[in-house]
Amino acid sequence: MTTDLRRRLVVYVTSLLVLIAVYSAAYRWGMAAFEEESRTWFGAMDVVVQSMTTTGYGQDAPWTSVEMTLLMVLIQVTGIAYIFVAFPAFVVPWLERLVRPAPPGEIGTVTDHVIVVGYTSLCRTLVDELEATGTGYVIVEPDEERARSLFEADFSVTHGDPSSAGTLADVQLDDARAVVVDASNREHIGSIVEIDRLDVDADVFAIVADPERARYLRYAGVDEVLSPKHRLGKALADKLRSVVDTDGVEFGDGFDCYEFQIGSGSDLLGDPLVAARRVESDGATVLGAWVRGDFFPTLPSDLRIDRNTTLLVAGATESLERVESLTRTDGRPYRPERTPAVVVGTGIVGSAAIGTLERADLEWVAVDLEDGPFVDVVGDATEEAVLSAAGVDDAGSIILALDEDREALVTSLVARALNPDVSCLVGANLDGNVERFTTAGADYVLALPSVAGRMLTEAIFEREAMTFADSVHVRSTDVPGWLADDFDRSRVRERTGCSLVAIERHGRYYSPTDDLAVVSDDRLVVAGTESRIDAFGDEFDADADA
Missing domain, CATH: 3.40.50.720 (NAD(P)-binding Rossmann-like Domain)
Structure with a gap:
């Protein structure tokens, strides 16, 4: 029996016994005063119980006085009301407990769980x-x-x-x-x-x-x-740090890097992260993904895609339709280090974000309701004047690190109204509010429960957290002979672990679709971790020496 049901039962039984006692006293007095007949306590209680339970109207019926008749009507109505209350409050829950399966008191043989x-x-x-x-x-x-x-x-x-x-x-x-x-x-x-x-x-x-x-x-x-709150703040600030090293490769003319957060209706939800490669069918290339606050330049199969997953994709504008249809969100150009950053809230999450921005030498301004060591502007961030005083009108980013999701939601709307181009990053306290923030225009939303789950997984299985040494390196190189004769973008990944991002031809970049043949003066744009870029270079050197 649950605590709430037990409490209700105690209140019900206690009030019923008190009512029977009161009615018995009233009946005994009324019979003597209005019917001129005396009754014992037990006799009066017998009549009251019979009337309340509708099993009879008592051996004293009928009554000649109006007062006693009204008293008996009140007793009968009260009894019926108590019976009706008992069914939904106690009988139905009891029957449900009989029908519903009970969890086991112990589990079967299991190890390493x-x-x-x-x-x-x-x-x-x-x-x-x-x-x-x-x-x-x-x-x-x-x-x-x-x-x-x-x-x-x-x-x-x-x-x-x-x-x-x-x-x-x-x-x-x-x-x-x-x-x-x-x-x-x-x-x-x-x-x-x-x-x-x-x-x-x-x-x-x-x-x-x-x-x-x-x-x-x-x-x-x-x-x-x-402490997931500390990790949440760090992850939000890390999102402003660049995870792509282009080394002079500058995209343009309809070819760029984009971010796509996974939408609620995406077919990719629940799939292994490596399944995100499905978006590459029209020539786009997945450079990596943010998963619950960590960036992965490779796509492991033991991670699942959820609403806290954002894909980093490179491609031509026409190649992104497939990405949009699978993620169910519109992409936005990837522009890291959008500063200055306005940090709203200087609690555990906000302080961690500020510390990360400070170490990365990124400019920031802090807003809070109360003054403190990091606070630059004191006031309610849902007020336009407060955000304007913090410089949101000209800010590159705003990080919302508030304890209440409702306050953060309103603040995001106000910030977007003041500066439509500001990059809005939100630390949500509940997973269920991720969609609300996205609908309100937030560019990146990370929920505290997802960060906690990620931290626990890393701790239990002794996995390493992401570091910025794991960033994506983009390089431009000549076309190796082993690829020129038989162009197939999948061979690049199979042989070196790098991704073929684009084909550079006369200063323009093209998505590496299977129907696009390479020519001798083309250059390839490849992406991967530093070690994989080195592996690609080794393959190229070996090909040149052959």
Whole structure:
């Protein structure tokens, strides 16, 4: 029985007993005063209960006085009302509990799995990634009703107290790879202490909204404390830093680099990131992708595309129709380092963004409701005058790092009205608001739960986070002989790992479609990581020496 249902039952039964007692006293007094007959307490209660339950009208019927008749009508109506209230409040939930499947109290044999203590929005992306990679997991949910809902949604879940040694044994803690706890919910601190007491080999990871609490969690036995808000702010600021090194290659005349954030209706949603290559069928080239705050110059198959994915694509204007149809969004030219940047909010997210901009030597201005060490303009950012004072009218970018998504949504609309060309980057607190921000005109939206999921995945599987040494290098080169005789853009990627971006002919750039043959004086524009560009050069040198 859930806590809410138990509380309602206590209120219902208590009020019913009080009402029966009041009606019994009133009936006993009324019979003596108006009918001139005395009744015992038990006799009066018997008549009241019969009338309230509609099983009879009492052996004293009919009554001769108007007062007693009205009292009996009131008792009968009250009884019927209580019966009608009981059905939706107690009978229906009880029947639903009988019909609905209950989550298991323990799981089958499993090893090297991940235990998630309490399913919160910050853990949702992690569970999605675990399912996508086929990694075993089990959610330990102390709330029975929520556990039932998760079980019905086909999650691997068990209902139990996560701070109980018995529950932890049921989910096979001894054989687990890792335990994840959302420590923003203080009731789960006991789970961390119990896991530490059991002294198991599994790594324990805790997510915190406030980094100030990290030391307490380490005292309790957590191996690593993760702060997704700090990572969110850094990721938003990193988006202003260039991830493309063109080394003198300057596109123009309808050929450029574009950003496409994945839309809600995209056919790519849920697919492995490498499936984004499907947009290249008309000559466009995927240079890389931002996934939940990290940039990937290569497209791994173990990452899934979601609404927090943005593709970096190079191509001619006519080759982008395929990209737009698959992503369900309009692309915009990729222009990094749009400064000055106005940072709205100087909390954990905003402070992290400011620190990243400062280290990158990018100009910024901070706005907050209250004065502080980073604040340049004090005021409500939803007011036009405040944003104008911060220089939004002439700013290159605005980073919204507010605690309330509603305030950020209004601020984005105001900023867009003041400067239609400003690049708007938003840190959303809820995944469900990503679409709202995009509709309102935000150019890049990153949700906190997605960042948390990405951080947990990296920590659990010991993956390295993106660094700017992993940027995309674009180079112009002569056509190697092994490609000139048999032009096929896929051969470039197969042989060197680089992507063929364009064919340069007499100063103009063309998309490398299969029906475009190369000639002797053409040059190729290729893209890849620094190591892969070097591999392409080695292949070219080997071809020249042959």
